[in-house]
Amino acid sequence: MSLVHTLASAIAVLAAATMPGAAQDAAVKAELAPTGTLRVGLIEAPTAGLIFVSHAKDGKPEGVTADLSADIAQELGLPLAVTLFPNSGAAATALQAGTIDISYMPVDATRRQVIDFGPGYYDLESTYLATAASGIADVSQVDRPGIRVVAIDGTTTIRASARTLTQTQPVGVPSVAEAVERMRMGQADAFALSRDTLQPIVPQVPGSRIVDGGFQQTQVAVALPKGRPIALAYVTAWLAEAKKSGLVRRIFDERGFRGDAVAP
Structure with a gap:
């Protein structure tokens, strides 16, 4: 990221942070979900895991990332639309194209060049x-x-x-x-x-x-399209609070991952 881009992002975040509550909420929603719906990309597999989701009996995706997505949509009061992808590379491409707003995937240097990452929730x-x-x-x-x-x-x-x-x-x-x-x-x-x-x-x-x-060894983290600094700041704060409150731990436990540690 260039210095100019970094400074512009910091100014945008600072400006949003000093807005009144309603205006700040509107700014987050406008940048995180520009269509008015939080478009989430999840990775599908035959068995749900800490990254992958599978299908419940009612056909809806179930797994750790589905639960995290439902929480952030509820926090913002936004409708949720889920697109399933066969692999994280396809989800990263969709983020880069701006056809989805948020996903979860392992971090590496190649991906950091084209998408932005918030904090990690699992060490992989x-x-x-x-x-x-x-x-x-x-x-x-x-x-x-x-x-x-x-x-x-x-x-x-x-x-x-x-x-x-x-x-x-x-x-x-x-x-x-x-x-x-x-x-x-x-x-x-x-x-x-x-x-x-x-x-x-x-x-x-x-x-x-x-x-x-x-x-x-890497982290699985929240991923967003580049150029959304207010959205990135929001999901960073949201996941930090979700880990601090024990929400991520409860989701892991309820999904059968009691032996897996939440990333600090």
Whole structure:
């Protein structure tokens, strides 16, 4: 971000902060949800996790990020519209295009160039799910000639996997469901993804195991289009309060992630 851009953003935030309550609320809504509806992009997978959502019996998305989105929409008194994406790369592209207003995804340097991030709510470790036939038990054993690695297109995980592998390279697939199917059909030996998301996938690939060690540590954070400093300041304050009040902890617990720590 340039110095001029940084100063302009700071001035915009300061100006909004000194407005009367009603005007400040209107400024936040105008920048965070310019259409009058909070358009949220969520990432879909067969099983909900700390990033991904799945479908409830009524067809609505359910998961940690769906609950967080509902809270921020309620806080602002805004209607909520959810768009589901097969991967975080597609959601990042939609943020960049301005067709959605907010999403949640792992942070990396490539994404910071095109979208803005608020605070993180979860510290993520990327690793591999390995098939029984591969005999892979440790992350270092993935990096061998002939090992067929799959990862989700356009994600920080595939970029980190590609950077750290020297003897083989990951093949991109569009979704978690596609990666799982390739593992089940014997068309891949290892699947790169976050450890928390891989855990419920293990039973879907009989004999598979999550390997020891990891190849990336990053945070999952709130993401917004660039050029919305008032909106960014608001979601930063909102998530800080949601962590302080215990809301994020309660959402984790209610969704079955009692053993996972909320990012400080």
